[in-house]
Amino acid sequence: MLTTVPKSAQPWVATLVRTIFDQPTTEQVRAQHAWVIDALQAKYPAAADHLDQAREDLLAFAQFPREIWKQIWSNNPQERLNKEIRRRTDVVGIFPDRAAIIRLVGAVLAEQTDEWTEARRYMGLDVLAKARLRVIPGDTPTQQQLPETLTA
Incomplete structure (x- = not known):
């Protein structure tokens, strides 16, 4: 992403992106990501687009317990x-x-x-x-959805 901005702006953009990881909750991480994209959009639209396209990959860490984010x-x-x-x-x-x-x-x-x-x-x-114990709603089949060989 840094290659899409001028060399003189790279430290500022990198610092801005790092603020995403400094947030204490998943909701705040997502909100900060959106704010960073908005902040970049005016001056560096290519960087903002790149960051927006990488949203799910970049924010995947937030689905895990806070203790292991680092x-x-x-x-x-x-x-x-x-x-x-x-x-x-x-x-x-x-x-x-x-x-x-x-x-x-x-x-x-x-x-x-x-x-x-x-x-x-x-x-x-x-x-x-x-x-591993984190259950994602809709991710596990209910008893009725299990194949007959598994329920018998």
Whole structure:
């Protein structure tokens, strides 16, 4: 989105968009998103259109419990993983073929998966359980809608 505005306006637009994530409730997040679009519409209509088209993807985090919003927004785990892959590949320097780099990166990914599974939970199990318990009206079938094989 920032590529649709002049370089001099990018810090202001980025700060404006960040205000969407600073809201305490889902309703306020949606209201702030609409306000930001209105604020951008006059000077930067392309940025406003882009932000409007990305509404559902951008605001998807608000459907989860407030406690995990920050983990959903953050891309720190991906950045950390990329940094570890870069560090390991820099040590080797030059790879003999494509298969060698795939083996190394695959091993790093497997190691990181094990580490996150056993030691470093990004989100606690209690918070994840609460996130799963959120029922969306109309999302679950009623007893009458279930196939006969499931009700028997």
